Amino acid sequence: MSLSRGARCDNAGAALVPANSSEMQPLGFTIRLAAALGLIAAALLPVGSATGLTTAAREQIAFSSNRDGDTEIYVMDADGARVRRLTHTPKFDGFPRWSPDGRKIAFYSQRTPGGDGWVMNADGSGQRNLTRNPAHDGCCSWSPDGTLIAFDSNRDGAGDVYTMKADGTGVRRLTDDPATDSNAAWSPDGKTIAFVSDRGGRGELYLMNADGSDQRRLIASPGNDGAPGWSPDGRRIAFVRELGRNADIYSVMADGSGLRRLTRSPGFDADPSWSPDGRKLAFTSDRDQRAGEIYVMNANGGGVRRLTDNNAGDGGPAWSPRPLRR
Numbered sequence: 001m002s003l004s005r006g007a008r009c010d011n012a013g014a015a016l017v018p019a020n021s022s023e024m025q026p027l028g029f030t031i032r033l034a035a036a037l038g039l040i041a042a043a044l045l046p047v048g049s050a051t052g053l054t055t056a057a058r059e060q061i062a063f064s065s066n067r068d069g070d071t072e073i074y075v076m077d078a079d080g081a082r083v084r085r086l087t088h089t090p091k092f093d094g095f096p097r098w099s100p101d102g103r104k105i106a107f108y109s110q111r112t113p114g115g116d117g118w119v120m121n122a123d124g125s126g127q128r129n130l131t132r133n134p135a136h137d138g139c140c141s142w143s144p145d146g147t148l149i150a151f152d153s154n155r156d157g158a159g160d161v162y163t164m165k166a167d168g169t170g171v172r173r174l175t176d177d178p179a180t181d182s183n184a185a186w187s188p189d190g191k192t193i194a195f196v197s198d199r200g201g202r203g204e205l206y207l208m209n210a211d212g213s214d215q216r217r218l219i220a221s222p223g224n225d226g227a228p229g230w231s232p233d234g235r236r237i238a239f240v241r242e243l244g245r246n247a248d249i250y251s252v253m254a255d256g257s258g259l260r261r262l263t264r265s266p267g268f269d270a271d272p273s274w275s276p277d278g279r280k281l282a283f284t285s286d287r288d289q290r291a292g293e294i295y296v297m298n299a300n301g302g303g304v305r306r307l308t309d310n311n312a313g314d315g316g317p318a319w320s321p322r323p324l325r326r
């Protein structure tokens with residue numbers, strides 16, 4: 001659970017990344033629930049009733065879980081019902097990210113050497129490798145118009161933030177710094193990209209214009225910060241702050257003011273993802289002495305409710321941008 005120097009917090013699914021994954025070493029990981037590796041068989045899941053209501057559009061939460069042995073991407077209703085599995089590979093699949101129209105999910109997979117960013121339809125069909133590079137390529141954040149995807153890669157040495165077209169072509173490098181730059185998160189107005197860099201000696205949140213210009217630190221950290229996520233109105237950024245053996249979710253205004261601590265459990269609380277109305281956050285925690293469960297809380301930290309309930313590691317929730325039929 002300790003931080004290696006230059007490590008960073010990672011986005012959704014970090015709780016489930018194998019601790020010894022050499023393929024992840026170049027960029028280093030921090031937010032990790034060690035107990036997520038328990039790999040105890042899955043318990044019963046809420047499956048949802050077959051009452052004919054399944055055609056109603058509902059908000060969805062994509063997440064990753066090792067409940068079936070290997071880590072795969074799943075989707076469930078935002079209340080935890082109707083869990084369905086989307087990937088079926090013997091390698092790690094995680095960090096799901098909905099396209100702005102909700103029709104596709106970009107994700108990270110280690111099914112190829114070094115790991116790549118992939119995309120699939122929201123029903124799991126049409127899985128396609130976007131980055132196709134032997135280096136580590138971490139995935140992803142969509143531009144709000146859905147035409148571009150930001151990702152991080154160590155293809156040029158140090159970890160840097162890049163963008164590509166949504167079909168994987170047209171790669172552009174946005175950061176060029178010997179430090180590790182990762183965890184890109186596109187602002188809702190498309191103008192700004194938040195990211196994590198250890199260029200100041202520890203993992204901290206930075207902002208830059210979407211073309212890579214004007215890179216500046218958003219907020220100083222006493223520990224290591226990571227996993228930034230913009231509220232849908234673009235006013236706040238939720239993130240994870242790791243201090244010693246504890247990690248909690250915070251939010252801060254996009255100008256760096258108004259820091260709020262949202263979780264206070266002694267365990268790891270990570271992977272914040274805003275609901276489309278900005279009133280709630282889904283997150284991962286080991287607070288109940290489990291390998292990792294997915295929870296929802298109000299945007300002020302109150303009203304915590306657990307969505308998953310099993311002995312497997314569940315993490316990395318990503319709330320759909322709108323209600324979806326499936």
Ligand SMILES: [Ca+2]
Pocket residue numbers: 070071072087088089090091092093
């Ligand atoms: Ca897998």
Ligand SMILES: [Ca+2]
Pocket residue numbers: 113114115116117131132133134135136137
């Ligand atoms: Ca790769």
Ligand SMILES: [Ca+2]
Pocket residue numbers: 246247248263264265266267268269
């Ligand atoms: Ca905590």
Ligand SMILES: [Ca+2]
Pocket residue numbers: 290291292293308309310311312313314
């Ligand atoms: Ca679990």
